Amino acid sequence: MDGVFEALGEPARRQILELLATGEQPVGTIVAALRARAPISQPAVSQHLKVLRAAGLVTVRAEGTHRYYALDQAGLDAARDWLAALLADPLAPFAQPLDALATEVARGRRGHQAGPASETEASERHRGRSA
Amino acid sequence: MDGVFEALGEPARRQILELLATGEQPVGTIVAALRARAPISQPAVSQHLKVLRAAGLVTVRAEGTHRYYALDQAGLDAARDWLAALLADPLAPFAQPLDALATEVARGRRGHQAGPASETEASERHRGRSA
DNA sequence: CCAATAGATAAGTAGCGACTTATATAGTCG
DNA sequence: CGACTATATAAGTCGCTACTTATCTATTGG
Numbered sequence: 001m002d003g004v005f006e007a008l009g010e011p012a013r014r015q016i017l018e019l020l021a022t023g024e025q026p027v028g029t030i031v032a033a034l035r036a037r038a039p040i041s042q043p044a045v046s047q048h049l050k051v052l053r054a055a056g057l058v059t060v061r062a063e064g065t066h067r068y069y070a071l072d073q074a075g076l077d078a079a080r081d082w083l084a085a086l087l088a089d090p091l092a093p094f095a096q097p098l099d100a101l102a103t104e105v106a107r108g109r110r111g112h113q114a115g116p117a118s119e120t121e122a123s124e125r126h127r128g129r130s131a
Numbered sequence: 132m133d134g135v136f137e138a139l140g141e142p143a144r145r146q147i148l149e150l151l152a153t154g155e156q157p158v159g160t161i162v163a164a165l166r167a168r169a170p171i172s173q174p175a176v177s178q179h180l181k182v183l184r185a186a187g188l189v190t191v192r193a194e195g196t197h198r199y200y201a202l203d204q205a206g207l208d209a210a211r212d213w214l215a216a217l218l219a220d221p222l223a224p225f226a227q228p229l230d231a232l233a234t235e236v237a238r239g240r241r242g243h244q245a246g247p248a249s250e251t252e253a254s255e256r257h258r259g260r261s262a
Numbered sequence: 263c264c265a266a267t268a269g270a271t272a273a274g275t276a277g278c279g280a281c282t283t284a285t286a287t288a289g290t291c292g
Numbered sequence: 293c294g295a296c297t298a299t300a301t302a303a304g305t306c307g308c309t310a311c312t313t314a315t316c317t318a319t320t321g322g
Contacts, residue, residue, distance in 0.1 A: 009140025021217045046270055065268050065319045083211050086152045177300055196289045196298045
């Protein structure tokens with residue numbers, strides 16, 4: 001269930017989710033729906049569905065030669081929870097290494113000028129791209 | 132306020148939002164925070180902030196030579212609302228041309244095999260990409 | 263069993279978007 | 293005013309990802 005927001009970042013995939021919000025649909029119907037907006041090939045849709053599935057945003061149910069896709073609460077909940085955490089925020093509720101810094105920084109907020117922000121200065125030539 | 136989910140699709144930008152959840156921060160602090168995870172240049176961060184601003188996810192407040200970025204409810208609400216609409220779904224609450232089709236399709240759902248999905252078949256050579 | 267339909271996978275291409283360095287703008291301080 | 297800090301913009305490069313066509317697999321019906 002990885003890459004939820006990456007999956008949501010693509011308009012065509014959001015449109016698929018909107019369609020599935022009306023109930024489960026076979027691929028053919030999804031393709032037809034997307035074509036109402038812009039020309040797209042069946043394989044392209046199949047690939048989008050694969051991404052949505054990997055993100056935990058949809059589930060598949062095979063029935064005969066058809067495959068019915070439906071919304072998956074799991075991914076949607078993950079997205080909703082992340083957004084909720086942003087607003088809730090009683091102080092860095094994110095389980096990230098970022099937290100250490102964020103928490104420290106947070107001490108100096110509210111009406112003050114924040115800390116000196118010591119700018120490690122990228123004197124290193126980070127030319128190497130690996131991420 | 133466009134491209135909310137596109138903006139959220141980028142990990143670095145989500146990390147920025149997570150940091151801002153702890154309170155408004157100047158750019159320098161944001162840069163430092165991102166560098167705790169991976170090397171990144173200041174202009175790159177500036178560009179991410181621009182995207183977030185365009186999406187209505189953050190606001191800026193200038194104070195002296197510093198620019199304080201903070202979360203913007205507008206964009207976050209837009210995202211939350213879209214997700215909520217997906218699950219609510221008492222029948223296609225999306226204001227999209229898709230609706231016509233979706234609604235029609237929805238009639239045949241629930242345990243039935245959906246309509247014939249007449250596959251307009253992309254016999255046209257949609258090589259031209261403009262969207 | 264064979265033809266036909268539904269969908270997924272393979273392989274290649276193109277364009278967008280996230281990065282970089284270099285430079286411009288703005289505000290502060292001596 | 294001129295140097296310095298903080299941030300934004302310009303311009304160019306490169307990889308990822310969304311697309312394409314071609315093909316494979318699976319299920320059904322005759």
